[in-house]
Amino acid sequence: MIENAKQLAEKADGIRKEHAGRSKIGILVSMGTCGIAAGTTPILNAIRDEIKKQGRDGEVEVIETGCMGLCHSEPTVEVFDRESGASVIYGQVTEQQAAAIVESGSKPAAGATALSRGWYYPEDEENKDNALQARIVLRNTGRINPQSLEEYLVQDGYAALAKAVTTMKPQDVIDTIIASGLRGRGGGGFPTGKKWAFAAAQKNDTKYVICNADEGDPGAFMDRAVLEGDPHAVLEAMAIAGYAIGATKGIIYIRAEYPLAIERLNIAIDQARKEGLLGKNIFGAGFDFDLELKYGAGAFVCGEETALIHSIEGMRGEPTFKPPFPAISGLWKKPTIVNNVETYANVCAIIRKGADWFKKIGTAGSPGTKVFALAGKVNKVGLVEVPMGTTLRDIIFGVGEGIKDGRAFKAVQTGGPSGGCLKATELDTAIDYESLKALGSMMGSGGMIVMDEDDCMVNIARFFLEFTLDESCGKCTPCRIGNKRLYEMLQDICEGRGTMETLEKLDTLSRTIKDTALCGLGQTSPNPVLSTMAQFKDEYLQHIQEKKCAAGVCHKLITYTINESCVGCTLCARNCPVDAISGERKGRHVIDQDKCIKCGVCFEACKFHAIDKS
Amino acid sequence: MGDACSCGGCVGSKIGCDNVLDKFPEQKADLEKYMDSLPIGKEKEANRGLLIQCLHKAQGIYGYLPESVQLFVANKLGLHLSEVYGVISFYSYFTDIPVGENKINVCLGTACFVKGADKVMAEFERVLGVKDGQTTENGKFTLGGLRCVGACSLAPVVMVNDRVYGNVTPAMVGDIIADCK
Numbered sequence A: 001m002i003e004n005a006k007q008l009a010e011k012a013d014g015i016r017k018e019h020a021g022r023s024k025i026g027i028l029v030s031m032g033t034c035g036i037a038a039g040t041t042p043i044l045n046a047i048r049d050e051i052k053k054q055g056r057d058g059e060v061e062v063i064e065t066g067c068m069g070l071c072h073s074e075p076t077v078e079v080f081d082r083e084s085g086a087s088v089i090y091g092q093v094t095e096q097q098a099a100a101i102v103e104s105g106s107k108p109a110a111g112a113t114a115l116s117r118g119w120y121y122p123e124d125e126e127n128k129d130n131a132l133q134a135r136i137v138l139r140n141t142g143r144i145n146p147q148s149l150e151e152y153l154v155q156d157g158y159a160a161l162a163k164a165v166t167t168m169k170p171q172d173v174i175d176t177i178i179a180s181g182l183r184g185r186g187g188g189g190f191p192t193g194k195k196w197a198f199a200a201a202q203k204n205d206t207k208y209v210i211c212n213a214d215e216g217d218p219g220a221f222m223d224r225a226v227l228e229g230d231p232h233a234v235l236e237a238m239a240i241a242g243y244a245i246g247a248t249k250g251i252i253y254i255r256a257e258y259p260l261a262i263e264r265l266n267i268a269i270d271q272a273r274k275e276g277l278l279g280k281n282i283f284g285a286g287f288d289f290d291l292e293l294k295y296g297a298g299a300f301v302c303g304e305e306t307a308l309i310h311s312i313e314g315m316r317g318e319p320t321f322k323p324p325f326p327a328i329s330g331l332w333k334k335p336t337i338v339n340n341v342e343t344y345a346n347v348c349a350i351i352r353k354g355a356d357w358f359k360k361i362g363t364a365g366s367p368g369t370k371v372f373a374l375a376g377k378v379n380k381v382g383l384v385e386v387p388m389g390t391t392l393r394d395i396i397f398g399v400g401e402g403i404k405d406g407r408a409f410k411a412v413q414t415g416g417p418s419g420g421c422l423k424a425t426e427l428d429t430a431i432d433y434e435s436l437k438a439l440g441s442m443m444g445s446g447g448m449i450v451m452d453e454d455d456c457m458v459n460i461a462r463f464f465l466e467f468t469l470d471e472s473c474g475k476c477t478p479c480r481i482g483n484k485r486l487y488e489m490l491q492d493i494c495e496g497r498g499t500m501e502t503l504e505k506l507d508t509l510s511r512t513i514k515d516t517a518l519c520g521l522g523q524t525s526p527n528p529v530l531s532t533m534a535q536f537k538d539e540y541l542q543h544i545q546e547k548k549c550a551a552g553v554c555h556k557l558i559t560y561t562i563n564e565s566c567v568g569c570t571l572c573a574r575n576c577p578v579d580a581i582s583g584e585r586k587g588r589h590v591i592d593q594d595k596c597i598k599c600g601v602c603f604e605a606c607k608f609h610a611i612d613k614s
Numbered sequence B: 001m002g003d004a005c006s007c008g009g010c011v012g013s014k015i016g017c018d019n020v021l022d023k024f025p026e027q028k029a030d031l032e033k034y035m036d037s038l039p040i041g042k043e044k045e046a047n048r049g050l051l052i053q054c055l056h057k058a059q060g061i062y063g064y065l066p067e068s069v070q071l072f073v074a075n076k077l078g079l080h081l082s083e084v085y086g087v088i089s090f091y092s093y094f095t096d097i098p099v100g101e102n103k104i105n106v107c108l109g110t111a112c113f114v115k116g117a118d119k120v121m122a123e124f125e126r127v128l129g130v131k132d133g134q135t136t137e138n139g140k141f142t143l144g145g146l147r148c149v150g151a152c153s154l155a156p157v158v159m160v161n162d163r164v165y166g167n168v169t170p171a172m173v174g175d176i177i178a179d180c181k
Helices: A005-022 A033-038 A040-053 A095-104 A149-154 A159-167 A170-180 A192-200 A222-229 A231-245 A259-274 A305-312 A341-353 A355-359 A392-399 A433-438 A457-471 A477-494 A500-516 A520-524 A527-535 A537-546 A571-575 A601-605 B025-036 B044-048 B051-062 B067-077 B081-090 B110-114 B117-128 B170-179
Strands: A025-030 A060-065 A077-081 A087-091 A113-115 A208-213 A249-254 A279-282 A287-295 A336-340 A369-376 A382-387 A409-414 A420-423 A447-452 A560-562 A611-613 B102-107 B141-146 B158-160 B163-165
Touching: A005 A149, A005 A159, A025 A040, A033 A040, A040 A060, A040 A095, A077 A095, A087 A095, A149 A231, A149 A259, A159 A231, A159 A341, A170 A192, A170 A231, A170 A341, A170 A355, A192 A231, A192 A336, A208 A231, A208 A305, A208 A341, A222 A231, A222 A259, A222 A341, A222 A369, A231 A249, A231 A259, A231 A287, A231 A336, A231 A341, A249 A259, A249 A305, A259 A287, A287 B051, A305 A336, A336 A341, A341 A355, A369 A392, A369 A409, A369 B110, A382 A392, A392 A409, A409 A457, A420 A527, A447 B110, A457 A477, A457 A527, A457 A537, A457 B110, A477 A500, A477 A520, A477 A537, A500 A520, A500 A527, A500 A537, A527 A537, A571 A601, A601 A611, B025 B051, B025 B067, B051 B067, B051 B081, B067 B081, B102 B117, B110 B117, B117 B141, B117 B170, B158 B170
Parallel strands: A025 A060, A208 A249, A208 A336, A249 A287, A369 A447, B102 B141
Antiparallel strands: A025 A077, A077 A087, A087 A113, A279 A287, A369 A382, A409 A420, A409 A447, A560 A611, B102 B158, B158 B163
16 A cells, blocks of 8 residues: 555655566567557567577566557567667567567567657657657557556656645646646647636535546547556546546546457556555545546447536436536536546646646647547558647658658548548648647547548548438437438539539538537538538539549449450459459450449459559 | 247347347346446436446347346336437447347448448448348348447458458458358
8 A cells, every 4th residue: 555655656666676676678569459459469479488488587578568659560569678778669570570589689680670769758858869759648658568557656657646635735736737738638629727627616525527538539549549558647647637626536438349448447446446546545645536437338429528428327428508517517417527538648747747847848829749640541550649739741741651652642631520631731730729720620539541642532521421420419400410411412422413502502501510519529520521622622523513533432423444455364354243344355345334333343453454444 | 028939039149039038047147146236226317327337238248138138227227118228229339139140340430441441341241241230141240330440550440250350452351251150
């Protein structure tokens, strides 16, 4: 049991000493969901076997860690030297490389692919080598074993909670968070400290601290990475929030689809309770706090805080009108704050290092960093944490190393189903909450999908509308019916039935939905339509006037024909799933346009560039 | 609720009959034990807060939530069946239809979509002869879509039961199905 702040410091020092004497070389193996999917488990075993085989049990230690963010190169392994601090990260590791990796220690192993790190830790070091990425939220993910409280304590774990409850008044904590300028990382960007202040001002014996871990944006997975890689950071921050607003109970509302995160959170909660870091009289300061997990069941709208609260209460996750805001009347009608995982993951660093330190990173209006899940047609897909104010170009062409297969950049989608698309001319925008909003998109939870010339923007808008339709709770008419009509109109345009009138109606209806929908989901659902219409009007016009899809995506608008390069190899005919291609062997083939389902299999199968797509 | 063996609810599921409660006493005991461990009281509102976790447990046991199970949970918590059904029908994770032996889920997240997940889905639909959300007649496969498993670097991704297939093309669909047998 850790009974006071002094004992915490002593314990952390003790563990540091013990670690220093334990092994010289540490090997971190990335064991997040994506790492495991990419096959890290056999590699972990191979490295363990190899250490035994080489007789280096005492000298080399294997540490299972969370996601390093280098998804493009999974499975990833990092080898570091405790004495010199030197380290090397390997990507696309195979079982065969295990021997060389164990043998080489912190020097690059022959035959394995070493990667550059690309980030620095603002809390521990100065900006090294002008790294583009700065890790505050992802400070521990990929660096410690998330299932070990000891390793968290070594990284100053629970020091922020100790500082808050033993040296600060609740109001001081709130003032610090307000001064830091921290804003909600889940989407809207509401100032976190203000939210806390509202709840703190309520006189009530029971208040709640909720963590929104129902990451719903299809294409964002930073919250999962934090929960899997650094669960204690979230628990600690929630306890700090509890102290600040006067709550003794916390609830983490987590997606049932994140089994590994749930498992690691449960382990972390047990560990914290055993050490008295959760429970009664934390750090002897007379502050009680405990928390439990509640599972979501697959509803995007539950990212909206009133809907989330209804879901915890066991009801359908339908939003209600605000005010009253949850900070006044939330869970079981008690004052409640709801923040998302990434927001909480910033709190401990702010308390430890102070508001002024935090404000030095990022922009004036949006201090700190933001984690983006960079995906799509970019070379280096992964989790990226950059200071606010970094340009899209630096993220996509710097960290992401440009577009796949040398294709041309077309657009980047931010903000998920509530966001919009930005085009090449906006690549030099320094991104923060305001700049993205001004461009018709939004920060959202941090999905960042890069698209190239092969993507059709009308089709992308239709994709997001389909998502919204699926996820609309159906409570208010603008969202339930309006989005359905939007979707149908986009479908018409994609299938060649669109007219100029459709385009006009699309615009009017989008604006009406924005103005009249009940909750955040509905109010932002037309954003993908409005933003693509504003940025890529020519594509809409092409679909409508020329009945053409330049990207070659919209099936109904494509025609496949066979040109004179055909040598009659019959490969296309054999691959065609509907037998639409006929022709003699060694003679030019023909596609029956009435039978063709435009699947494109022939186009991909042909080795002679004999199939034209138009 | 129909007779024990003529309700037709057993298509393709290991525990498929709607009368699952009587047919599988061990599973029922398991669910009952779990629910008895919860702080169920007289207050309806507070009991409702336990509903979703009970449904998670029940679906974990039976694979789906037939009417008899819904009624059992409702009675235990002092809720109406309609309230329980309202929750089940709202959340996409819950289902009251038996699922097939193999669950094939095509990720339809944005990253997978821009990499061609729609084509993969179309191919599964064509080969299996069912639409998104349906189960094949022989009860072997349930085809579904899901939103982002967070393995965007492997896009497009298909999850079959617990196994993840990455960089899937329509041409791989046949092999993936063959893998299940």
